[in-house]
Amino acid sequence: MSELSASIEAILFVASEPVTLGRLAKVTGHDESAVTAALHELIQLLADTGLRLTRHHDAYRLVTAPEASELVRDFLTEDARTELSKPALEALAIVAYRGPLTKSKLDEIRGVSSDATLKNLLQRGLVAEHGTAPETGHPTLYAVSQAFLQEFGFGSIDELPPLQETEVL
Amino acid sequence: MSELSASIEAILFVASEPVTLGRLAKVTGHDESAVTAALHELIQLLADTGLRLTRHHDAYRLVTAPEASELVRDFLTEDARTELSKPALEALAIVAYRGPLTKSKLDEIRGVSSDATLKNLLQRGLVAEHGTAPETGHPTLYAVSQAFLQEFGFGSIDELPPLQETEVL
């Protein structure tokens, strides 16, 4: 492992929040392209270990490997979280693939009001506010969060399975 | 990396204290000699990374590589120097006025998950754990830290500035 990758790994290990590319560059004293290259090296080197490097927007964080999920839960003697209801999963999928989007767009796609569902997802931290839409009234936009990636073991939003393409019912 | 070594790495990553050989054997379902072999593999594989596996008596933990210690310290200091974000300020205020309280109570008041925010406040030493709540599962209670109280010259939390209007949650 290169020295820069090792330094970045150490910093991400102690960071309490995801660390942006800019901050990594600043604290390591390297430019962003060198840091990006080191991050890519780290992603590859961690691939068969117990840890993973995940990215959300331009912020990075270390988490446990999704393959170790069950063991880690046993170790932490954490109860499995209350499973998400079907409507919650449905709303979450829409926010993940179509976000950032407004609540009314979400309601429109689902054909029902998503008030309670959205509130639940916000409180669980799986969805977060993400600025406002430029249209009249500037409604709040919602997008999936870093915690969403963590909950489902995705390394970044790019790992979401592709949406089905069929155009006929 | 072997699957067992990867599992052990994941467990040590989430552990807040050193983990004994016996506990690792129990949670992974392997015998102590297999776990010891996997720990040795892990020590070797981590040698040129940003992390190290250390042993004290028969307990193991992951730490950052000594070469990175200066960077890590710089990072943590700088982290603590950055201005508190709006969510962090809000969470701190709620912990100050409503603490000791659990994370789920804090989430409920804010309507969003405070996971990352709370971690940041803990790491900055502004908030500290403060025993556990008597309810089921005994969730951790959080309150502002001694350091926070000393810094701002309060003998006790009761001397916080009064609120303009009293509201009951």
Add this chain to the structure above:
Amino acid sequence: MAHTVAINEFEGPFGLLLELVERGRLEVSAISVATITSKYLERTHELGDLGAQELGEFLELGCRLLYIKSMALLPRMNEIEQEDELRQLNDELIEYRRFQQASRELARHSGRRTWQRPVTEKLEPSELPMPQLDLSVLATAFELALKRREPARPTATLKRHLSQAQLEERLRRRLREGSIELHLELDRCQDRLEIIVLFTALLELIRTGEVHVSQANQFAPITIELRK
């Protein structure tokens, strides 16, 4: 007695419609819209004791289907309009199905949760710089947090909504004391949702033959009475 289907079986009106379409190997077209509409309304009815809000959402799509269906009964000029409406509904269903499938895919990932590290690495308190913070800022932040939460408090929106079964029972109770006039009953409703639910309750009682509805002439009050 109506067979009750748990609401959780469907993610909502689109979920129900999609199931009917897929199970019946139908397409939402001019030819099948009548079949689909009656099946949809039938199943909505079987959903049983829904809250007024949910029932309203199911009925809204039901009305849309009825509207599209009704176009076929009207003169030819409506054909294009009907096609547009059908295409629109088809597109919405396809879009909806995409996310329904994606949500099932997500559910399969739920055993892959990953964990962050707990906060263990901290600087010594002496090394920790405390933020520059004016404590009045803290008081303001707290007050803002409480205010921001206020609209979410259910005080203003928490109206008690009666379910269809409750409204059926209310109608029966009143009718046992004699006939009633529909417009007076509608006046008692607190909002549009309750009116919708009252209507469906009344339709149910007519369907089961419990009540009889009559009107003396076109603009006379509608009278409801129990069938003897």
